[in-house]
Amino acid sequence: MTGTYIQEKLRPNHCFGCGLDNPYGLQIHSFWEGDEVVCRWTPKHYMTGPPNFLYGGISASLIDCHSVNAAVAYANRQAGHEEAFDPELFMVTGTMTIKYHKPVPMHEVELRARIAKVEGRKYLVHTDILSNGERCVSGEVLAIRIARMG
Ligand SMILES: CCCCCCCC/C=C\CCCCCCCC(=O)SCCNC(=O)CCNC(=O)[C@H](O)C(C)(C)COP(=O)(O)OP(=O)(O)OC[C@H]1O[C@@H](n2cnc3c(N)ncnc32)[C@H](O)[C@@H]1OP(=O)(O)O
Known part of the structure; x- marks a missing residue:
């Protein structure tokens, strides 16, 4: 692992996912x-969908937040703000496509x-969820940069 966690640079943050x-x-x-x-x-034991398997909505939430946070981290890295994020660099999910393999x-x-x-304010992010090294779910998330909300 290199550096600290991205979410530590986004506080305070009460987002359900991140x-x-x-x-x-x-x-x-x-x-x-x-x-x-x-x-x-x-996962917590109560996050099941099909018996013994993760609920698909949780997979989607994980991909959503991980991808948007990755886009925020990327934009900060490009702008030279890797250590302390720029609070004005904020993004939301515009579109998300999930494939359950x-x-x-x-x-x-x-x-x-x-x-x-x-492309301008749009950041396209590809994210895979792997279990034991095997790809189970993949997602394509379009994160859109906005003026800081809240
Ligand atoms: C020291 C640092 C401290 C920081 C502290 C921070 C604390 C918290 C930090 C971090 C938290 C991270 C939180 C992660 C969140 C997790 C993910 C979510 O749950 S997000 C919630 C779900 N998503 C929404 O609710 C969006 C709702 N939609 C909107 O607000 C607007 O529609 C928005 C912003 C997406 C676009 O609206 P417009 O008016 O700003 O911009 P327009 O001009 O319409 O679009 C800009 C470009 O994007 C395209 N676009 C817009 N919407 C699109 C869409 N849905 N799909 C594809 N393209 C879209 C447009 O075609 C346009 O493209 P062209 O520039 O013309 O090329």
Whole structure:
């Protein structure tokens, strides 16, 4: 792992997926590994969908927040604000497409995101969810930069 977690640079943040200040949320912790943003995360026992497998909506939430946070980290890196993020650099999800390749077992998963394209305010991010190194879910998220809300 290189550097601290991306979410630590986004506080205060009560977002259900990525807010470290939301004790009821998913509490993802993402970090740079080369040009990819990585997160390792373990489901709670009550997050099942199909018996013994992760609920698909949780997979979508993980991909959503991990991808948007990756885009925010990328934009800050490009702007030279890697250590302390620029509070004006804020993004939301515009569009998200999820493909469920295989059911996700109820143990630790790894998310891997990479920035595929930047066009003006739009950041296209590809993220995979892997279980034991095998791709189970993939997502394409369009993060859109906006003026800071809240
Ligand atoms: C020291 C640092 C401290 C920082 C502290 C921060 C604390 C918190 C930090 C971090 C939290 C991170 C939180 C992560 C959040 C997780 C993900 C979510 O749950 S987000 C919630 C769900 N998403 C929404 O609610 C969006 C709702 N939609 C909107 O607000 C607008 O529609 C918005 C912003 C998406 C676009 O509206 P416009 O008026 O600003 O801009 P227009 O001109 O319409 O679009 C700009 C460009 O984007 C395209 N675009 C717009 N919407 C699109 C869409 N849905 N799909 C595809 N393209 C779209 C347009 O075609 C346009 O492209 P062309 O420039 O012409 O090429």
